[in-house]
Structure formats: C-alpha cells, structure tokens
Amino acid sequence: MQAQQQKVDVLPRWMTKAKLQTLMQMEPEEALEEAQRLRAAFNRKRRDNRAARKEIVAQQAKKWSSRYKAKRRKTSRARLAKIKIEDPNLYRSICDKKNARDRVRRLGKKQVRTDAMREKDRRKYQRIKAQDFARANHTEMRKLICVHVPGYLMAAAQMDVINSVMVQILDRKVPFNELAAWVKKSVTEYNRQFDYFKTVSIDAPIAGTDGLTRGDMLANDTPHF
Numbered sequence: 001m002q003a004q005q006q007k008v009d010v011l012p013r014w015m016t017k018a019k020l021q022t023l024m025q026m027e028p029e030e031a032l033e034e035a036q037r038l039r040a041a042f043n044r045k046r047r048d049n050r051a052a053r054k055e056i057v058a059q060q061a062k063k064w065s066s067r068y069k070a071k072r073r074k075t076s077r078a079r080l081a082k083i084k085i086e087d088p089n090l091y092r093s094i095c096d097k098k099n100a101r102d103r104v105r106r107l108g109k110k111q112v113r114t115d116a117m118r119e120k121d122r123r124k125y126q127r128i129k130a131q132d133f134a135r136a137n138h139t140e141m142r143k144l145i146c147v148h149v150p151g152y153l154m155a156a157a158q159m160d161v162i163n164s165v166m167v168q169i170l171d172r173k174v175p176f177n178e179l180a181a182w183v184k185k186s187v188t189e190y191n192r193q194f195d196y197f198k199t200v201s202i203d204a205p206i207a208g209t210d211g212l213t214r215g216d217m218l219a220n221d222t223p224h225f
Helices: 002-009 017-024 028-086 088-106 115-136 138-148 155-170 176-203
Strands: none
Touching: 017 028, 028 088, 115 138, 115 155, 115 176, 138 155, 138 176, 155 176
16 A cells, blocks of 8 residues: 555656646546646756757857867977977978868868878777777776786786786777787787896896806806796
C-alpha cells in the first residue's frame, strides 16, 4: 500500500498538487482538455527556455572564440618573430607557404591537399587517438605496451620501459598504430643506458687507489662485458 501511495504521489513535471485538485473537481472531458492544455503550455515554455539557452551558449562560444583567436594570433606572431631571428630559412619557408595559401584563397580556389599534408594529419590523428585511449583506459594501454616488451628484461626494467612509453603517449608523441616501434625504441634506449652505466662502474677508478679499476682486478679469462 505504501508503495502504491508513493507511486500515486509522483506527479508529472507539468502538474502540481493544486492543479490536480482543480482537475479532480471538473468533469472528465473538461479535466482532460485542461490537462492537455497544461502539458502543452509546459512543453512550449521548455522549448522557449531551450532556445534561449542555446542562444546564450552560442553568444558565449563566440565571445570565447574571439578571445582564443586573439591569443593564438599573439602567440603565433611571437613565435614567428623568434624563428625569424634564430632560423631565417625556416621563417622564409613559413612565409612562402602562407603567401601561397593566401593566393589560393584570393583566387577562390580550393587548396589541393598533398600526400605530405595527408600523412601529417594521419599521424596527428593516431597520436591523439593514443593519448585519448591512455587517458580513458590507463590499464588497457599499459597491457598493450606490455605485449611488445621483450621477456628477457627483468620486472623492474619492464616497468621502466612501460612508464617511459606511457609518458611519451601522454605527451602526444606516439602514434597508436606505431606502438610496437616506439616500445622497441624505448627498450633500445634503456639497454644503451644500462650498458653505459655498467661500463662506467667497471672502468671507473676505485677511490683511494692509483687509477686502479674494477676491470683491472678481474682475471684475464674473465669476459669483460
């Protein structure tokens, strides 16, 4: 009974208890017409509010877009001024490309997309895809990286490689479809660092000695890695 009473007490959003009492005192046909009128008025009000909110959101977006464009324009000009001083050749290349785009735009022609531009956009899409996937599914991305990590590495070394690749993914440097190649690159870099520090530790002079190293203390038949 309590559940049924609670269910009856739940009214539509366009109906109030006072209006319900008024409808209960009317004839059935009049009550039905009045209920339809109330619902239509409620829906009309919601449509008006939705349209007003949409207009407000559009105005806010336009305002923020203009601010963002001004900020981007200022940043771009500062970057170009720096490039002009540090690398005049690159600055001339950028200016030539911009002039070519402006010339095409003035002539009213559609800019032809080259294979290099398509490849650049494709790699950017793959980098963003990897970054978004790592942010949304951190554990799954680590599993995908772990598949390409060689098993001969110790657990600590594998974790170092995985963490290194994850940092590069979150920095939007790793294309999603080239994950295996980037993991291999990180493994190579880790092995290079390991070999370097291992060599330094063997060939470094021992403190308190006259240039004696740990390598000198090894037997002649001991393999020197």
